[in-house]
Amino acid sequence: MNTHLPPVQDAVARRPHRNAKGVGIRIDSVGRTYGERTVLAGVDLDVAAGEFVAVVGRSGCGKSTLLRLLAGLENPDAGDIRLDGRPHADEREALRIMFQDARLLPWKSVVNNVALGLAAGHKAARATALEALDEVGLADRADEWPTRLSGGQRQRVALARALVHKPRLLLLDEPLGALDALTRIEMHALIERLWREEGFTALLVTHDVSEAIALADRVLLIEGGRIALDQRVELPHPRERGGARFAALEEQVLRRVLQHPPAMGRSAAAPFGRWRWAA
């Protein structure tokens, strides 16, 4: 036994979280428009509990919008989203989102960032947060300021912050887009391991087809405001990127993505202009 392990690591055994099961998603002809621009038009989608789904598409195709609708950050103009058959608004506590940037609060230490929104008392919340930090391998940085961490470490903290709530649905909005290639591969392994241990449903938005195929059970392509491709990935986990089937699949999806010319206009960013926090 390694005697140099920090005490936290001794306390937390690697346990499978079979109790926290994933949630099933049903999206029924959901549409979203910003002014004149229709971003999503009649999207239908069923995701089984515990499934890992990746959504790819050109920038501005509406993949991030779909994720924001699922997260409840925006409301659809048409259609219906249900989680485990219940209205989506009632299930907000079951889901957590990871953004493109880590969005850590710079005035809170790493561990307090992870503990954000935990209902338990200070001590219990800290213990839970430390446990989650240990899962992502950052327990030793618990009391530092987020500004002292690297980009990859910040996203790991953000992942811990999402998982500390034991979400049944984890939404990932291109969380690895800004990371370097090596860090991304590490993060893939980490996300995959945690997904298998915890059994949540995962929805990953990415522009990286290879990332989608490395992680997901299904790869969706959004094009022209609807789902244009629903490709199953029947490769065993963990996946070998060098493999022939992996490469063939990647090639196939990539070709399909490139078939159509890029969407006109700018990417579908949320209209923040008039937004006030206490509205």
Add this chain to the structure above:
Amino acid sequence: MTKKNSTPLHRPYDQILPWLVPLLLLALWQTGASSGWISTRIAPAPAAVLEAGWSLAASGELFRHLWASTQRAGAGFLIGGGIGLALGLLNGSFRVFERLLDTSVQMIRNVPHLALIPLVILWFGIDEEGKLFLVALGVFFPVYLNSFHGIRSVDPALVEMGRAYGLGNRSLFRHVILPGALPSILVGVRFALGWMWLTLIVAETIAASDGIGYMAMNAREFLQTDVVVLAIVLYAVLGKVADAAARWLERRLLRWNTAYA
């Protein structure tokens, strides 16, 4: 956390350097005064100022004035700053209140508050209330403006994150909005401290029966230039102390911010 990044070799040198110019000027002044180049009616020698300070301190009068001024400054600051902070947070947080109040505040802000002195004297007479009113008014605007601006400039991405992580309005304010606005609020506090002393000086020279301003005006009547200069020095010291306190607060509350750490 290592504390070895400070360079011990340069430390004493760094400490002395900022004081070199003031000390030099003081020495020049003292030589000028004692050799008769500078008339003591215009500027008394530093030693004379020190002596005046000493005798006033010995009689206890100095502390009476100092205490009166500090009390006024503190009370005015708390009242004006408190209202400014509350209103800034309110208007920054709710669009309705901004629409309702901000225009009025901006209009009043454009009136130099010291221009109100005749009116203040009519309203409050020459009692304590008038001075408090002026100080509070002077402190109000910088605190209000910067609190308002601070709330408005909190990163909306962090607010969105807070909402997505299930924070209610109250927790969101406590964990995200207020800490995000704090750097700006503290800038307001530092500005306000400057206005606080300035207003107090003016208010105390007009009408008072104690305080440093009164001490100075009284000394002027008797041509005690040394006491007048002493009063000015005291204001400088008090201003510096207030500023140091604000800096300390910034360093303490904004530890997370690399610009202050």
